[in-house]
Amino acid sequence: MIRHLLSGADLDADTATEILDTAAEMATVAGREIKKLPALRGRTVVNLFYEDSTRTRISFEAAAKRLSADVINFSAKGSSVAKGESLKDTALTLQAMGADAVVVRHPASGAPHRLANWVDGSVVNAGDGTHEHPTQALLDAYTMRARLGRLAGLSVAVVGDVLHSRVARSNVLLLSTLGAKVTLVGPPTLIPVDIAGALAPGTDVSYDLDAVLPDVDVVMMLRVQRERMKDSYFPSAREYSRRYGLDGPRMRRLPEHAIVMHPGPMNRGMEITPEVADSPRSTIVEQVTNGVSVRMAVLYLLLGGNNR
Amino acid sequence: MTAYLITSVSIVGAAPTDLLIRDGVVAEVGPGLSAPDAVVVDGTGLVALPGLVDLHTHLREPGREDAETVESGSRAAALGGYTAVCAMANTSPVADTAGVVEQVWRLGREAGLVDVQPVGAVTVGLAGERLAELGAMADSAARVRIFSDDGHCVADPLLMRRALEYVKAFDGVIAQHAEEPRLTEGAQMHEGEVSTRLGLIGWPAVAEEAIIARDVLLAEHVGSRLHVCHVSTAGSVEVLRQAKARGVRVTAEVTPHHLLLTDERAESYDPVFKVNPPLRTAADITALRSALADGVIDIIATDHAPHAVEDKECEWAYARPGMLGLETALSIALDVFGPEWDLIAERMSRTPARIAGLTGHGIDPAPGVPANLTVIDPAVRRTIEPAELASRSRNTPYARMTLPGRIVATFLRGEPTVLDGKAVK
Numbered sequence: 066m067i068r069h070l071l072s073g074a075d076l077d078a079d080t081a082t083e084i085l086d087t088a089a090e091m092a093t094v095a096g097r098e099i100k101k102l103p104a105l106r107g108r109t110v111v112n113l114f115y116e117d118s119t120r121t122r123i124s125f126e127a128a129a130k131r132l133s134a135d136v137i138n139f140s141a142k143g144s145s146v147a148k149g150e151s152l153k154d155t156a157l158t159l160q161a162m163g164a165d166a167v168v169v170r171h172p173a174s175g176a177p178h179r180l181a182n183w184v185d186g187s188v189v190n191a192g193d194g195t196h197e198h199p200t201q202a203l204l205d206a207y208t209m210r211a212r213l214g215r216l217a218g219l220s221v222a223v224v225g226d227v228l229h230s231r232v233a234r235s236n237v238l239l240l241s242t243l244g245a246k247v248t249l250v251g252p253p254t255l256i257p258v259d260i261a262g263a264l265a266p267g268t269d270v271s272y273d274l275d276a277v278l279p280d281v282d283v284v285m286m287l288r289v290q291r292e293r294m295k296d297s298y299f300p301s302a303r304e305y306s307r308r309y310g311l312d313g314p315r316m317r318r319l320p321e322h323a324i325v326m327h328p329g330p331m332n333r334g335m336e337i338t339p340e341v342a343d344s345p346r347s348t349i350v351e352q353v354t355n356g357v358s359v360r361m362a363v364l365y366l367l368l369g370g371n372n373r
Numbered sequence: 374m375t376a377y378l379i380t381s382v383s384i385v386g387a388a389p390t391d392l393l394i395r396d397g398v399v400a401e402v403g404p405g406l407s408a409p410d411a412v413v414v415d416g417t418g419l420v421a422l423p424g425l426v427d428l429h430t431h432l433r434e435p436g437r438e439d440a441e442t443v444e445s446g447s448r449a450a451a452l453g454g455y456t457a458v459c460a461m462a463n464t465s466p467v468a469d470t471a472g473v474v475e476q477v478w479r480l481g482r483e484a485g486l487v488d489v490q491p492v493g494a495v496t497v498g499l500a501g502e503r504l505a506e507l508g509a510m511a512d513s514a515a516r517v518r519i520f521s522d523d524g525h526c527v528a529d530p531l532l533m534r535r536a537l538e539y540v541k542a543f544d545g546v547i548a549q550h551a552e553e554p555r556l557t558e559g560a561q562m563h564e565g566e567v568s569t570r571l572g573l574i575g576w577p578a579v580a581e582e583a584i585i586a587r588d589v590l591l592a593e594h595v596g597s598r599l600h601v602c603h604v605s606t607a608g609s610v611e612v613l614r615q616a617k618a619r620g621v622r623v624t625a626e627v628t629p630h631h632l633l634l635t636d637e638r639a640e641s642y643d644p645v646f647k648v649n650p651p652l653r654t655a656a657d658i659t660a661l662r663s664a665l666a667d668g669v670i671d672i673i674a675t676d677h678a679p680h681a682v683e684d685k686e687c688e689w690a691y692a693r694p695g696m697l698g699l700e701t702a703l704s705i706a707l708d709v710f711g712p713e714w715d716l717i718a719e720r721m722s723r724t725p726a727r728i729a730g731l732t733g734h735g736i737d738p739a740p741g742v743p744a745n746l747t748v749i750d751p752a753v754r755r756t757i758e759p760a761e762l763a764s765r766s767r768n769t770p771y772a773r774m775t776l777p778g779r780i781v782a783t784f785l786r787g788e789p790t791v792l793d794g795k796a797v798k
Contacts, residue, residue: 153686173688174561174572175642194690196572234572263569 066366069181069188073199073238081243085207087362088355094131095358104365105134108165113155113180114191115141115171120329120353121191121201125168128360134368137164152176156183165368169193187367195229201328202235204359206243208348209283211355212324217244222277224250224309225287225336226298228257232328233287234264241265248281250274251309254298255289274309278318285326286311286336302335312338316346324348374787376400378408382416382748384738385423386714392421394744397787402740414792418752419781422718424456424745425703426725426734428548428626429523429602429674431695432458432489434480435473436465441679441765443477446699447486449677449764451790453699454747454780455487457726457734458677462494463524469494469505471513478515486790486798490729493517495536495547499525504536511543518730521548523602524649526584528554533588537597546624546728548600549588551609552650556580561690563636563651571639573689576651578606585609589616589623600728601625603676605650607660614669624728626674627661629698629705630770638770644685644692645768648678651694662709665720672725675702679766697769700762703749704776712751733786744787753779763796 066083067075076084094100110129114122122138129136139159152171159167166187169177174194181188192198210216221240227233227249237247241264248269249256261268271277278284289309291302299305306312311325319325325337325346333339342349376395383389384402391406392399427450433441441449443460450458460477462468468477474491481489493510497503499522510517520540527533527549536547557580562568564575585601589612592599604610604625616623630648635655638646646652664670678695685692706717718737726735733743756775759767783791790797 151683151687171688173690175690176688178642179688194572195574231572234570257569258564258575259566259569263566 066369068367070199070363070367071177071181071188071190072197073202073235073242075199076239076242078242081203081206081239084203084359084362084366085210087366088207088358091361091365092355092358095354101131101133103133105129105132105368108134108368109137109163110134110166110168110364111137111139111159111164113139113159113167113169116192118170118192121170124353124356125191125360127357129364131357132361132365134364152179153183156180160184166364189363189367192231194231196231197235198231199235199239200356200360200363201232202239203363204352204356205236205285205326205328206239207355207359208326208352209324212348213282213322216240219245219282220248220280221245221283221285222248222250222281223285223287224274224311226255226289226293227251227260227287228255230287236285237264237268241267248277250277252299275315275318278315279320281319282323283326284311284319284323288328288330288332289336291332291335306335310336310338311341313340316341316344319346326352328352376408376411377414377784377789378406378411379414379416379421379748383420385718386420386712389416392416392738394784394787397744399738399740399742399744402738414748414782416748418750420714420749420751421738421746422454422714422749423722423735423737424747424783424785425454425721426729426731427455427458427675427677427699428519428672428725428729430458430460430677430699431463431679432460432477433679434464435476437681439765440681443480443489444484444486445763445765446677446679447481447484447489448796449699449762451486451783451785452763452780452796453701454703454749454783455699456745456747456783456785457488457490457731459490459492459519459729461523462492462521463499467494467498468492469497471506471509474510474515474517475513487785488731488734490731491515491517492519492521492523492548495520495522495527496532501525501528501532504532504539507536507540507545508543511545518543518545519548519600520545521550521602523548523550526550526552526554530587530591534591534595537592537599538595541597544730546598546600548602549584550602551581551584551588553580553583556583562639562647563653565636565654567636567639571642573639578608578653581606581650582608582612586612589613589621592623593619593621597622599623603628603631603650603674604661604670605631605653605657607657610660610664610669613664617669624671625669626672627665627670628676629673629702630696632658632661632665632709633705634770639689642689644687644689645696645770647689647692647694648696649694666710666716671720672728673702673706673720674725675699679764680768681766685768695768697762697764697766700764701757701769701771701776703780704778707751707778708776744784746784747780748782750779750781751777755779
């Protein structure tokens with residue numbers, strides 16, 4: 066097993082599949098009366114969050130607790146970090162406290178890579194800047210597999226602000242590894258340069274959502290911040306929604322079996338309408354549930370739970 | 374004054390001969406010299422070059438003496454084979470008045486290891502809003518001739534035009550940090566495949582090329598001299614090639630790191646590889662090397678940029694850009710071009726001395742010329758250890774790389790600043 070999970074590129078097909086299979090076993094725990102396994106008893110997991118992210122932090126916290134790990138939540142606000150402590154000093158502090166795993170969310174791309182140089186424990190990237198969010202990609206893959214029965218050969222459209230999206234980068238890497246075909250859709254201003262060369266050779270780009278929809282098995286809508294229009298990435302929220310938002314008529318262009326995903330939090334009315342978000346095709350709530358199982362699997366495997 | 378006799382040394386790659394330094398000048402050159410009072414330096418296998426001249430050095434004093442001082446930077450320069458360096462203006466306070474440039478100039482004289490020639494800021498506080506007192510700096514004891522807002526681009530085209538025109542009165546030159554500021558807001562590394570993969574905001578090549586294109590047109594229009602700092606892209610080379618073919622009075626520099634390292638170094642997220650302009654692609658390196666060889670790019674300048682540990686041992690986006698260069702520049706040139714001694718002398722000594730107007734520097738050792746020279750052992754290969762560098766900072770991108778060449782001795786007006794590979798003071 067790998068020591069850290071920093072990028073979707075850290076996972077080969079076998080490792081990723083092992084995580085998904087383990088997550089499926091973990092999911093059975095959630096159905097029990099006592100939702101707890103003793104696997105990580107006596108191990109310490111630190112949630113080190115430099116950005117507000119209630120959803121991801123709670124998901125990791127629930128995952129670690131269900132495995133009986135001791136969980137320490139370290140938020141940048143109200144801690145020594147707010148007083149200007151460097152990432153390295155924070156890392157050395159966590160190291161001195163004997164953290165077995167550090168789950169880190171950080172606004173700077175690459176911060177988890179830096180952290181991994183300074184601690185002996187496992188580092189799990191819970192989202193770094195505009196770089197990656199590998200456990201999100203794992204839970205997305207898990208959800209697709211659960212709904213559609215396979216990953217190899219699936220056609221997945223990832224729609225929206227790809228440029229600033231860590232979810233998109235991790236998904237492109239992981240889905241390509243697992244044999245799915247990814248098409249990135251958005252206005253040209255929000256598609257980063259050389260994306261296929263940068264991430265995965267088979268990745269396609271389209272600027273026309275309507276043309277892509279009839280041929281996909283999965284459409285994944287990314288959150289688009291309204292503030293992006295201040296930087297002239299698009300003229301207005303209204304024009305964005307008209308060209309790239311997923312509404313009822315667009316959803317009906319999808320094949321019968323296709324699903325609609327969103328990593329949350331949603332901007333209802335911007336990239337997705339309530340009609341779509343609340344439709345039976347939507348997997349948005351399942352994604353949250355699956356997130357806990359996938360993160361249990363990641364912590365369990367990284368911390369060598371299978372060897373104990 | 375002690376005399377020095379360097380025996381059997383190759384002057385700029387020529388057949389070995391003896392070289393006698395006495396009273397601040399090269400007294401004699403020829404085989405079989407004898408000088409009983411002189412200290413003998415065995416030059417067998419060594420090469421003597423005119424002392425190197427760096428047009429682009431950050432010495433950090435005043436303001437960030439924790440990162441570098443005029444003295445520590447001067448020592449690093451001497452150990453790198455330099456006898457003169459041009460100290461950039463982005464200190465704290467900014468070198469935008471006669472007072473600050475005279476202070477830096479005086480500190481250089483007191484250190485006495487290289488000639489420290491201050492560069493003056495173009496605009497007050499490097500803010501890009503109004504001209505600094507360029508004439509007062511030119512008339513000061515520091516005799517400033519190069520003006521630069523390096524670290525910032527003089528982005529306002531009218532201000533750039535005025536600066537280019539104004540310094541004609543005292544044969545000054547504007548050294549431009551070519552970076553279109555709107556195109557590089559928040560930029561962290563070269564915009565391309567690697568920036569996309571790493572999720573770091575891209576610094577597109579066009580942001581450099583657009584400013585160089587504009588500035589060569591402005592310089593042509595007003596008939597002024599322009600110098601372009603740290604050229605980093607193949608596109609910039611083409612803009613310069615065309616401008617020079619038209620007779621525009623433009624000179625340009627390239628750094629050692631832009632000749633050797635690519636943007637793939639950022640994959641470690643180690644900010645020791647963060648620099649402005651950023652490391653580019655292998656295709657850019659190829660274009661820069663051939664431009665330097667054929668003279669479209671005139672010189673190698675280090676952009677030596679010391680930074681304190683806390684400014685580099687952090688997240689990439691929060692780190693300051695810049696890398697050390699003085700103690701490794703000659704080795705990089707040797708690594709890239711091999712023992713092309715005349716090319717190295719031209720690009721690292723003669724031409725930069727001419728651009729900076731430093732008389733007494735950049736002259737090949739010959740009887741009667743000031744003894745500003747350096748002696749190199751090209752056969753040695755050394756492994757770069759950050760802790761062994763004379764700079765007060767440790768941010769070398771070449772840590773643990775093995776590079777050719779070692780400076781054995783450096784002389785400033787006949788006084789050794791380096792002997793046996795060690796700083797004399």
